[in-house]
Amino acid sequence: MTDPLPVLADSVRLDEDGVHILDRRRFPFAREWVHCRTVGEVADAISGMVTQSSGPYFAALGAMVLAARDAAGLPAAEARVRLETAAEQIIATRKTNNHLRKAVTCVLDAVDGASGDELVKAAEEGARHGDERYRARCRALAGHAAELLPGAGVVLTHCWADLYLVELVLAARRARKSLAFVCTETRPYLQGARLTAATLAEMDVDTTLITDGMGAAELAAGRIDALVTAADRVTMDGHVVNKIGTLGLAVAASAFDVPFHALVQAPDQATATGADVPIEYRDGAEVLTVLGQPTTSGRIRGRYPAFDVTPPRFVTTVVTDRGPFTPDRLGEYYAEGEPNQ
Template identity: 70%
Template sequence: MEPVLARSVRLADDGVHILDRRNFPFERTWVRCATVADVAKAIEDMVTQSSGPYFAALWGMVLAARDTASMSKEQARAYLERAGDMLVATRRTNNHLRKAVAAVLAGVDAHDDVQEGALAGAEAGDERYRSRSRALGAHTAALLPDEGAVLTHCWADLYLTETVTAAQAAGKRLRFICTETRPYLQGARLTAETLGEMGVDTTLITDGMGAAVLSSGEVSALLTAADRVTMDGHVVNKVGTLGLAVAASAFDVPFLAMVQAPDRLAATGADVPIEYRPGEDVLHTLGRRTATERAKGLYPAFDVTPPRFVTSVVTDRGAYDPARLADYYEGVDSPGESND
């Protein structure tokens, strides 16, 4: 059975419907976005997370295309570019939003009818992401032992579910240890719930327990997704990944970072903007304040792990040493190819 979160964004006649991950799994409510601006706000407000914003951006661009019926092709193209810029600005660290916008614009450019082209581009972008995630999951599963414990952090969405699917198909008996991932608790609410849906033996730990668990000798691998991997091997992911990677290195546990492709537009970690979310977020958990007014909060939403702490970067073309990521693009002429 496909996990619920694998299809958490849907296009309908009355807009884009997004499963609200802020309340999942305790509530299963859908937020209807009637316009592309509504979609942008939903992404910014964390209604959807991980790969959810990618799919929301795809279908949000289709909503924008519906607004262009009375425009010339040139006017419509400009309108869609502005809509795309608005979507990309909502979460700048992860470049999936840029890829989603590019997929829809490519569809528009390939068709005479703007709305038909936008829909075709979005559908192609949807299928491309899913097929590349399946390839990525298969390559990752092949690197994991036949049995053992895997520590993961935050939510890898289709990357993780496809890895689990491939591992189960290969007869591997893996158990997962999930960090809770404060302040939104994605690990507790999303990762652990979905692994449980898939029949995986799942254990939840608090964020502060990661180094102790890695020191136990029971963990076979640290496995996370990456919001972006730079060409020199820096891994940008949910804040907390860096600390786990350093601890894994100290205790000789391999760290596998999953990404469909390294980003040729980011040479090093300095080229990736790190999103800071409101400090108030860390003073609350699930809507309840956990610190008094005497404290202020700081919330860098992502951190950057240097390549010396990364064992392998696993892509849809296989695993690469962080120092050899240029090999991914060997024989590829266009900077956009295999990176869209």
């Protein structure tokens, strides 16, 4: 008997009437689903933070199926243009994370030359393949990551939920390892508190929440055995792009001789270095509130880069679905060729 997956591991669903997305802005206090009937509505849900972490990948798959349904009555060439336009609309919603491009490419590859009912069937098959492949790669990288962790210890993490995290916990359990987690709250959306910590607690993991400013002190006190995060993108020279705040934790971990393991399915072969990654800046006003409540007086500006870039000298290991690599050896990942999406 296998353990049921936590809620966030299955938070996007494609039905005949559209794409249903669990609203992570409200979770865990409410479990509300946003119904998206069009590609534009899915794009708005992604850019509006209705879905985060792995969620946008699955939402993108669903959006491409909606695009195929909409284009089914067009000639093949026109249908292809319609789908490519939808793909670019989805990719533009969160430009730092390259998983969206991978998701839409799965469907575009599957529908090449198709039209009519065959277009829709091919899109649905491409989306299914993308879903299954993504989950399989998550399981693979989590197994490799679990091997790097102690038999019993404490993991400090920052802003990640659903599949990478869930599969790491499951892999550690299979290996008879006993891990506790310390989660940062992750301002300004509090993803660490609302999503990461909630998911771990749902899986009966020993979980402690700290504010974003406490991580260095936890590392200095010797209470942390490893810093482990997901990565929105890893460049070929080993720069780790992830939620803002990762850089500070990585620098502190390095200072106190705590390993930092960054999890990503694959390094981005199209991105040579950190300078090549577009960093998304969100509305600075979001920094001035917490869960809709103001945290400061007026006449103050906010600044909100959603991601930061950790140089490879602060990264111990990049863990992929093909195993762990030191940042200077990421090119070896592609020795087996380009992975299937």
